[in-house]
Amino acid sequence: MSPIENLTRELGKLPGVGAKTSLRLAYHLVKGPRDNLRRLASALELVADRVHPCPACGNYCDAELCPVCGDPSRDREVICVVEEAYEVGAIERAGRYRGLFHVLGGRLSPLDGIGPDELAIDALVQRLDTAGGRVKEVILATNASVEGEATAVYLEGVLRAYPVRVTRLARGIPVGSDLEYIDGTTIAEALDGRREM
């Protein structure tokens, strides 16, 4: 296999990158300056060498703890549970949340063979045990999909044994969108969850 074929094969393993795209990417990289190839290669190596899950919350980090867990100003009474590490960034960018996170590493999906044991649910329970009542609220921020919902319901059952408030992100109309294009289930949820102005 030539170096280009080899690169094409490796790029083709990325999600959403098929045979044609990987070829196009490989030739784009070959045609560009060598430095671009080397910078991407060392970015990959750096991640391989340095990034690991935060031992506290499961988010990825390159220090002992992730930036959130390591920040003494964060509110340790609230834990926001997300499916995947990249969702931490989505919530952080919103700029509203000051508590901690917990990354499950996926969602319950029996068809894909993902049960409770495949997710970091034991780790969450252990965090609550270790905190000894200092955690007052767990926000379930799993996705609004069928699997995310099932995961939230399962977690709610597990957390019932703990003296914590268990909440779920509000459902409703996304900011900036037209009612016309919103599905009925979302509108129904938005009506149920309506608030005083």
Next chain:
Amino acid sequence: MSPIENLTRELGKLPGVGAKTSLRLAYHLVKGPRDNLRRLASALELVADRVHPCPACGNYCDAELCPVCGDPSRDREVICVVEEAYEVGAIERAGRYRGLFHVLGGRLSPLDGIGPDELAIDALVQRLDTAGGRVKEVILATNASVEGEATAVYLEGVLRAYPVRVTRLARGIPVGSDLEYIDGTTIAEALDGRREM
């Protein structure tokens, strides 16, 4: 910048990879086995270290000459001119062509500041000079786009000074397609180029 942000930024430089896709790719890589990261990194390094344009035709290769130019069984009387190196593969996979190639490295596109000097046209002329009449035919296999067509017309003008047959890939109905979905210009070209059965 964290290693993940760094990787996301580098991936975001790939064509067709926006902010969301690069984040998704980065987290996919972080979540997978370290080996996948390292294999992709070394595939990139290998290309950076070893791949260079073939001094004869401009195709990319990792040997002294590209596999086509280095193959003594190829017909040295025919040169097929393509815009980009990855188009060599498309023609090779068709399995019909036994001649050599010449990679222009682009197409004439005045709006993008790409004139004749930016393409390997001098190199093509030099090849014909060096071959001293041994090249009998130049096939213009630039794309069937406006720019590809303009490039072919320009090359035809340049090559008129040489005693070579200058041909262009046939236009017509692609194999396996329905007439219903073919544009009128293509059908007109297919009529013009019709052949005895």
